[in-house]
Amino acid sequence: MNRHLVWKLFIFVSLFIPSIVKAAPVVFEIHGVEVLPTKISGDTWDVGFGDMVKPDLQIRFSQSTKVVWMSPTMMNTHSYFGVFSSTKLDLDLEQALVIDVLDLDLRNTDLVESFQITLSELSTSEHKIIILSGKSVLRLKIMIKVSKVDSKPLK
Numbered sequence: 064m065n066r067h068l069v070w071k072l073f074i075f076v077s078l079f080i081p082s083i084v085k086a087a088p089v090v091f092e093i094h095g096v097e098v099l100p101t102k103i104s105g106d107t108w109d110v111g112f113g114d115m116v117k118p119d120l121q122i123r124f125s126q127s128t129k130v131v132w133m134s135p136t137m138m139n140t141h142s143y144f145g146v147f148s149s150t151k152l153d154l155d156l157e158q159a160l161v162i163d164v165l166d167l168d169l170r171n172t173d174l175v176e177s178f179q180i181t182l183s184e185l186s187t188s189e190h191k192i193i194i195l196s197g198k199s200v201l202r203l204k205i206m207i208k209v210s211k212v213d214s215k216p217l218k
Contacts, residue, residue, distance in 0.1 A: 086153040087209050089182070093122055093134055094192075094204040096164065097142035098175055103198055108166050108173070114139040118166035118175065122147075122203070125161045126154055136167055156182045156209070164200050176200040182209070 098118060101107055108118035120143065122134040131152050137143040154160070159179050166173040176197045190208040 087156055088151040089154045089210075090151055090208040091124060091132060091149040092206040092208070093147040094206060095142070095144040096120055096122065096137070096203045097144075097201040098164065099199050099201065100141050109168060117141055118173075119168070120175070121165045121167055123163040123165055124149070125163070126158050151210075154182060158182070162195065162203070162205070164203060178203070182207075 098120065100117075107116035109116050117139040118141065119139060120137040123130055124132045131154060132149040134147045160182055162178045162180065164175040164177075166175050176199045178195045178197070178200075180193065180195075189210075190206055192204065192206045195203040195205070
């Protein structure tokens with residue numbers, strides 16, 4: 064096979080591959096989050112007194128360095144057990160999903176903890192509940208609902 068034919072084949076295949084990747088409508092539901100009362104170092108989350116030293120929590124979902132959804136802010140709390148739902152988001156099930164728990168501050172935002180999950184294993188089920196925990200996050204409960212009916216190629 065000559066070199067030009069190999070390059071033409073490579074270019075053709077590289078143009079075709081992105082259309083093979085499937086996107087599926089996904090909805091995230093946060094069913095609660097709980098973090099340590101202080102940072103691992105023992106410092107308070109925020110400067111102040113009373114409830115003001117508690118973190119202002121927000122959960123950020125991103126894929127390929129692009130933020131796909133952020134929860135509403137949960138003000139001055141170590142734990143929140145209400146439910147927040149995202150809108151339907153077309154996500155690539157083959158790419159990792161990064162879930163960041165943030166402490167929003169006036170000057171800067173602190174990363175409390177970051178998690179990475181794979182959505183490809185979720186494509187076969189209609190929904191899945193995951194509970195994440197780490198060094199600073201005691202519990203983060205998320206339901207991920209994937210609909211295969213509306214799946215379409217990514218552009």
